[in-house]
Every structure is written in structure tokens, then in C-alpha cells.
Amino acid sequence: MQEKNYSFILPEGLIETIQSTLKGKGQFKYTKRGKLTQDSINLLYKYLYVPNYLLESKIDKRDSYKKNGVAINFTLLKDTLSLSSEETKAILNYFIKEGIIELVNQYVYWGFGSKENKSRTYRFTEEWDNKKVYNHECPNDSTFIKKRLIEKNCSKKQKTSKSLTSIANDDIVNYQMKMFEESVGVHQTVHDYFSSMKEEVRFDVNHFYLHSILKKENKFKIARPVKDSRLYSPLTSIKRELRQYLTLDGKQLIGLDVVGCQLLLSAIAVENYFKSNYKGVxxxxxxxxxxxxxxxxxxxxxxxxxxxxxxxxxxxxxxxxxxxxxxxxxxxxxxxxxxxxxxxxxxxxxxxxxxxxxxxxxxxxxxxxxxxEVESVLMLDSVSKKLIERGIKFLNLHDGIYFSTLEDLKVGEEILINTFKENGGVNVKTKIEQYEEPTEFKEEETDSNVTKFESKTNIKLEKHYFKLGDTYFNVKKLTRKTDAKGSKSKKLSMKQFIKLYEQKKAVEQGIDEQTIEYKETKITNMIEYSSMVFKSRWIYQQFIEIEKLTGIQLEPSKIDIYNEYDFNDEWAFRFGGEYSSSIRNKHTNMFVSYGGYKQYPIEEFVPDIISLIKEEQLLIQSVAAK
Structure with a gap:
């Protein structure tokens, strides 16, 4: 029987980068035929183990990866690689120094007290995080791959002693594993997409499970870590918009959800706690x-x-x-x-x-x-087990269930409603999610952050990430990172992201920076428009929006040091910040505030401003009414 190869999932270009760098440092040795020696092959795959581990964690725990990175315990890594502390540090330092991975958190404890639970967390840098990935088959003759990974993984499966809880958990885990191995497939459009690739397949990391299901590689991680925990599977890891491309027995998935499930779970949980701790009350x-x-x-x-x-x-x-x-x-x-x-x-x-x-x-x-725990007891230990007993095929997704037919869904709906009523004491409403038949597999949907950024900056992005000067900007994730040593990716709000982008753009264009004080925070935020530098983005946006909405060509030079613009001898408009803009009568010094850019969108109040300018009495009456 032919031994199945062990494979890594890697970013494209990584192997070439490592070989080139380490060859120059003399760390790789070659045979007379120009091939890597056995020791060098082992060393190469020890290096590759780290990015492979990061990618596997990113695929299975996407949200955790984005927020906290991936925990790597130094002692466990050292033991897995069979290296000394200095050699293990050299590998991690190499990836950081070369800008491939970055340190997210110094120390994170995944338990209480013990040294083995102390870990640092890492993730890929902006540049490498956006690269396409591929499955790389590792050589079986590598002693590191064979002895430390393949044999180690096989030995993990030889445990025979199991508690009743473990056996109960295995029933659900084994059933879901069977579904993914035998009944879950992908839509024809996904097959056509990957089949059209002539060279070795490179794909977005988010498409890993689609590709794995298509190729029947069965690289599935399905687990219920502890008693009463959630069940994790490819369906829980895959992006929501990609679920439409999964099939069960050749049919698109049909979802069944509990409306407002989290609030119902909270009601059950708080009532259970009260009854347990305040008996007789x-x-x-x-x-x-x-x-x-x-x-x-x-x-x-x-x-x-x-x-x-x-x-x-x-x-x-x-x-x-x-x-x-x-x-x-x-x-x-x-x-x-x-x-x-x-x-x-x-x-x-x-x-x-x-x-x-x-x-x-x-x-x-x-x-x-x-x-x-309440969710898991209801959805996994009760609803799912009853569905298995009825012989109905389904896939779990936390507080939802997916079926292949409406007939199966109706049975599942009845079981679910009765379970919540009998075991949770609540009446539930359900909703059904059905997907339209895809006409093509889209590699990447337009991200809402990208759409907002393009709208607010009036630029069209070729990719959702770019470099400006020494700074990387990722619009989809709203993060930025500089080339400076020790710099880390920083998550920002859309407001902060655009501010820093415009600041950097102004610097690159050679515009003099001016620093203004706003709410006790120094903000550098200069914008050039019609040969004039505005003090803030809010003033700039209100200015051009008024021009667009009124058809009036405004003159930037008329804005005074108080950010007021003279419309005529009678009226002035004061450009405020995010929360304060107003129209002022210069003779009476009376004004009406329009709430500002955020509280009252400019496209709504600009027509009112123009109306007030034309109808002076309306303004006076409004102020008098106040």
C-alpha cells in the first residue's frame, strides 16, 4: 500500500524566499548534483512548519487569528522541531526579520499558571497575509516529516480509553466527519473555476476547504474540544458568503436558524442560574x-x-x-x-x-x-442526536442547522421547536435560509470597507491593500503597518484609517503638515483641494459636497480663521467638525446649528442652508422659536 504524502499549506513564493536567503547565509548544503542534502531538507521543512501552522490556524479560527494571532508555545515548538532553544529562536527571528510574520502579543496564558500554557502570538505581515496559498506535498524521506509529524499524528489516534462524555462527543464529531467525507461536495461552478487553472493551483486561503472538498483530500478538522462546548467544522470556519457553494448529497444547503437565538439562550441561562443558586425563591x-x-x-x-x-x-x-x-x-x-x-x-x-x-x-x-453551554446542550446533545436517530442528513453550525431538502428541514424544525420548549422552557421562531443557484464562482466579493473607502476618497483600488511610502494599508481589514523595525499592524476605525491615509498621502505629495488640537488630541490631517490646504477632512468634505449639491462654485480663500465662509454680506456658513456646523446671520449674529457632519448628514442639511440664505425670515423665525 502506497504511503500517503504529508502536505503543508504555504503562501506562494515562500519556499523560494527561504531557500534564497538561507543559501546566501551558507545554511543550506547541496550534493554534487545540486540537490539539497538530507539535513538541509529537514532544516527547510522545520522552517516551513511555522508558516504552515499559522495558516492552518487561520483557516480554522479566522476571527481569532485576525484579533489575537496564533499562539505558539516556544517549548512545544522546540520539541516538535527537535532543535535547541537557540536554533528555534533563530527560525522565529528569521521570519520576523524578513517581514514574513509579526509578533502580536508577548505572552498569553491559555490556562492557569503552568509554564507550558505561556505563549506568544504571531500572524503574517500585511504583505504575506494577502498572498495566495497552495498545498505543498512534503517528501516522505525527510526524517523530520516522517518521524516528528506523520508518526506523531498516527500515535495520537491510538488512544482507546475514553470517558462516557468523550464517547458522547465522538458520536456528533464522527457523524459530522462522515458527512464531510461522504456527502458534502461543492457546486459545479467551483469545480469549473479550479479546473480552469492550468498551473499548480493557487487559491485564496478562504477557499481552502472548498478546494479540499473538491479534491476529496479530507483535510478536515472537526472537533468538540470539551463537554458542552461548540462543535467546530469546515462549515463553521468557511466564510458566510461561500456557504452557497457547498452541497449535501449534491444539493445546495438549506439553513434553519432560531430567530434571536442568543437572547433566548441568555434568558434560559439566567433562569437556570437563578434557580440553582436561589432555591425556593x-x-x-x-x-x-x-x-x-x-x-x-x-x-x-x-x-x-x-x-x-x-x-x-x-x-x-x-x-x-x-x-x-x-x-x-x-x-x-x-x-x-x-x-x-x-x-x-x-x-x-x-x-x-x-x-x-x-x-x-x-x-x-x-x-x-x-x-x-446552553446552546450546545440543546443543539448538539438533543436536537442533533434526535436527527441522527431519524436518519436525517444535516450539518451543524452553532445555533443553526443545514439540510439538503425542505422535507428534512421541516422534520428538523419540529424537533428544534419542541426541544427548546421542553428542555429550555422557551417558545422559538425559526427562519429558513435558501440560496440562489450560483451562475459562477466569484473569487472575492466586494468588501464593504473597500466600497466605503473608495466612496470617501474618490479613488478606485486595484487590490484591497497597497503601500504608500513606508506604510502598508489594508482596506479590507482597516489596518496599517510601517516598515519601521518593531512596527505592528494596528486595527483602526474607518475614520482613523482615512485620516492616516490622507495624512500619509499629503506627506508623499510634499504638502506641509499642520498640527491642530481637537478634543485634547493632536491630529495631523491635511488635505489639498483647489490649491488650498484645509484644516480637516470634515471641512474639506462639507466644502465639496456643498459645491456638488448647490451647483455654486465656492472660493476656498473666503474661509476665514474661524472656518466661516461668506456667502454674501448677510449670511455666513461655519464649517464645523464632526458634530457642529451652523448658518449665521452676520448682522444679528444669530445662528442655527445643523448638528454637524455625523449627526445630520450634509446632503440633508445643505438644501436647508441654501433655503435659509434665500429666505431670511425663516432663519429669524427658527432662532426665535428656539
């Missing part, structure tokens, strides 16, 4: 109301109304939902509650106190773990 009225409002799907509306953020909810519901998780559910306890926490406590004081108590008695992330 009746449930508080507000805790009952919390569950009822969560069942009705109206919690966000109630909370936004109490907080005075209804307009925010209406504008972007998803953003407001994330705000609840970020500012309360999954944040550390604070002595001074923020506005959202104050609103939550005013509506549901008992629920608020229970969540705070849980985070106080354990760790602030304990509340998130408890919610996941």
Missing part, C-alpha cells in the same frame, strides 16, 4: 418579562427606546446587537455602568444583577461560556 417579575420579550423578538427595541438609541437600531440593527454583546454581555464588569448597561438595568434589574454576579464570581468571559 420565586422568579422575579422582570426575569419573566425578559424571557417573554426575548421570545417576542422585541428586546432590542425596548433597550434602544430606554437608552434613546432607536434611530441607531433602525439604521443598523446588526450593529446595535453587537453593541449589546460588546458593552455588556461579553465585557468586564465596570464600577461605572455605561449608558447601555444603565438602560438594561432599568428595564431588567434582576437579570442585570445575575449576569454581573456570574462575571464577578468567576471570570468576565464565564457568561459567554454559560450561554454556549
Amino acid at each position: 420565586e422568579l422575579p417579575d422582570d426575569m419573566i418579562e425578559y424571557k417573554q420579550i426575548s421570545e417576542a423578538g422585541l428586546l432590542y427595541e425596548k433597550l434602544a427606546e430606554q437608552e434613546g438609541k432607536t434611530s441607531m437600531l433602525q439604521k443598523d440593527r446588526s450593529k446595535y446587537k453587537q453593541r449589546l454583546y460588546k458593552l455588556f454581555f461579553f465585557s468586564k464588569n465596570s464600577k461605572r455602568p455605561n449608558k447601555l448597561q444603565q438602560a438594561f438595568k432599568a428595564l431588567f434589574p434582576s437579570v442585570f444583577d445575575m449576569i454581573v454576579e456570574i462575571k464577578t464570581n468567576h471570570n468576565y468571559n464565564e457568561w459567554a461560556k454559560i450561554m454556549q
Whole structure:
């Protein structure tokens, strides 16, 4: 029987870069026929082990990779590579010095106390993070590959002693593994896309599992790490927009989700905690109301109304939902509650106190773990097992399930609704997600950050990343990094990203920088327009927007030191910052504020400004009314 090759997933051009660099340093030795010696081959693959490990982690834990990087424990790495501490440090230092990887965090503990749990975290630099990847078959005659990786992996599978919990977890894991090995495929458009590549296939790292499923390589990592944890599979790792290209028994996936599932899970979790710790005490009225409002799907509306953020909810519901998780559910306890926490406590004081108590008695992330445990017990230990017993094929995705037919989905829906009612005590509503038939496989969808950046800067990007001077900008991730030694990628808001881009652009164009003080923070942010340098991007944007909306050709030289523009002898417009712009009557010195660029979009208030200029009495009446 032919031995199956072990393979690494690597960025294109990496092997050539390592060979070129280390050959110049005399670290690689060659035979008379010009081939690497066995020791040099082993050394090369010990180097390649690190980027392969980073990419595997990036594929399986995309969000964690972006936020925290990948934890590499030095002692474990040294043992895996069978190298001394100095030799292992040399490999890590090489990748950092050559600008291939970067250090994200100095020390991270994945447990309590022991030295083995202490790790540094790394990820690829901007330049290498955006390269396409490929599967590289490793030579079986390499002693490092054979003894340290292949045989080590095989020995891991020889464990026979398992607890009842482990066996129960294996039922779900083995079932999902069987689905991916035997029943999961890809859409014909994906097959056509990869088949059209004449050379060795290079693909976006996000497409790794699509390519692996297509080639039946079975490089799947499916795991449920501990009891009551979530199950992780290619479906949980793959990007949402790529799910439409997966098939189950040759048919596109059909998704079944619980509406407002996280809030329902929180209602179940807080009630369970209360009953366990306050036995014999009746449930508080507000805790009952919390569950009822969560069942009705109206919690966000109630909370936004109490907080005075209804307009925010209406504008972007998803953003407001994330705000609840970020500012309360999954944040550390604070002595001074923020506005959202104050609103939550005013509506549901008992629920608020229970969540705070849980985070106080354990760790602030304990509340998130408890919610996941409730989800896993319901979705995996109950719903999934009942579906297996009924002989229905499905794929798990945390609080959702995917099927191949509507008939199977209806059975699953009935099981799910009954399970939440019987085991969780809540009534749930469900929603079905069906995909349109793809006509082609698109390598990369247009990213919302790219669209916003292009719109605000009036430029068209060839790629979502670029270099300006000594600085790398990644528009999709909203990060920037300089060539300076020790520089790290820094996550920014869109506002900060554009500010730094424009600042750097101005410097590269040779425009003199001016530093202005704004809210006790020095901001360097110069923009050139019509041979004039504006003090801020907000003034610049309001200026050109007024020109566009009114058809009036404005003269930049008319803006005075107070950022006022004289429309005529009677009226002046004051260009404010993000939150303050106004129209002023120069004779009476009365003015009306229009809230600023952020609070009141300029495209809405510019027509009003022009109207007020033409109708003087309207302005006077407005001010008098105030």
C-alpha cells in the first residue's frame, strides 16, 4: 500500500524566499548534483512548519487569528522541531526579520499558571497575509516529516480509553466527519473555476476547504474540544458568503436558524442560574418579562427606546446587537455602568444583577461560556442526536442547522421547536435560509470597507491593500503597518484609517503638515483641494459636497480663521467638525446649528442652508422659536 504524502499549506513564493536567503547565509548544503542534502531538507521543512501552522490556524479560527494571532508555545515548538532553544529562536527571528510574520502579543496564558500554557502570538505581515496559498506535498524521506509529524499524528489516534462524555462527543464529531467525507461536495461552478487553472493551483486561503472538498483530500478538522462546548467544522470556519457553494448529497444547503437565538439562550441561562443558586425563591417579575420579550423578538427595541438609541437600531440593527454583546454581555464588569448597561438595568434589574454576579464570581468571559453551554446542550446533545436517530442528513453550525431538502428541514424544525420548549422552557421562531443557484464562482466579493473607502476618497483600488511610502494599508481589514523595525499592524476605525491615509498621502505629495488640537488630541490631517490646504477632512468634505449639491462654485480663500465662509454680506456658513456646523446671520449674529457632519448628514442639511440664505425670515423665525 502506497504511503500517503504529508502536505503543508504555504503562501506562494515562500519556499523560494527561504531557500534564497538561507543559501546566501551558507545554511543550506547541496550534493554534487545540486540537490539539497538530507539535513538541509529537514532544516527547510522545520522552517516551513511555522508558516504552515499559522495558516492552518487561520483557516480554522479566522476571527481569532485576525484579533489575537496564533499562539505558539516556544517549548512545544522546540520539541516538535527537535532543535535547541537557540536554533528555534533563530527560525522565529528569521521570519520576523524578513517581514514574513509579526509578533502580536508577548505572552498569553491559555490556562492557569503552568509554564507550558505561556505563549506568544504571531500572524503574517500585511504583505504575506494577502498572498495566495497552495498545498505543498512534503517528501516522505525527510526524517523530520516522517518521524516528528506523520508518526506523531498516527500515535495520537491510538488512544482507546475514553470517558462516557468523550464517547458522547465522538458520536456528533464522527457523524459530522462522515458527512464531510461522504456527502458534502461543492457546486459545479467551483469545480469549473479550479479546473480552469492550468498551473499548480493557487487559491485564496478562504477557499481552502472548498478546494479540499473538491479534491476529496479530507483535510478536515472537526472537533468538540470539551463537554458542552461548540462543535467546530469546515462549515463553521468557511466564510458566510461561500456557504452557497457547498452541497449535501449534491444539493445546495438549506439553513434553519432560531430567530434571536442568543437572547433566548441568555434568558434560559439566567433562569437556570437563578434557580440553582436561589432555591425556593420565586422568579422575579422582570426575569419573566425578559424571557417573554426575548421570545417576542422585541428586546432590542425596548433597550434602544430606554437608552434613546432607536434611530441607531433602525439604521443598523446588526450593529446595535453587537453593541449589546460588546458593552455588556461579553465585557468586564465596570464600577461605572455605561449608558447601555444603565438602560438594561432599568428595564431588567434582576437579570442585570445575575449576569454581573456570574462575571464577578468567576471570570468576565464565564457568561459567554454559560450561554454556549446552553446552546450546545440543546443543539448538539438533543436536537442533533434526535436527527441522527431519524436518519436525517444535516450539518451543524452553532445555533443553526443545514439540510439538503425542505422535507428534512421541516422534520428538523419540529424537533428544534419542541426541544427548546421542553428542555429550555422557551417558545422559538425559526427562519429558513435558501440560496440562489450560483451562475459562477466569484473569487472575492466586494468588501464593504473597500466600497466605503473608495466612496470617501474618490479613488478606485486595484487590490484591497497597497503601500504608500513606508506604510502598508489594508482596506479590507482597516489596518496599517510601517516598515519601521518593531512596527505592528494596528486595527483602526474607518475614520482613523482615512485620516492616516490622507495624512500619509499629503506627506508623499510634499504638502506641509499642520498640527491642530481637537478634543485634547493632536491630529495631523491635511488635505489639498483647489490649491488650498484645509484644516480637516470634515471641512474639506462639507466644502465639496456643498459645491456638488448647490451647483455654486465656492472660493476656498473666503474661509476665514474661524472656518466661516461668506456667502454674501448677510449670511455666513461655519464649517464645523464632526458634530457642529451652523448658518449665521452676520448682522444679528444669530445662528442655527445643523448638528454637524455625523449627526445630520450634509446632503440633508445643505438644501436647508441654501433655503435659509434665500429666505431670511425663516432663519429669524427658527432662532426665535428656539
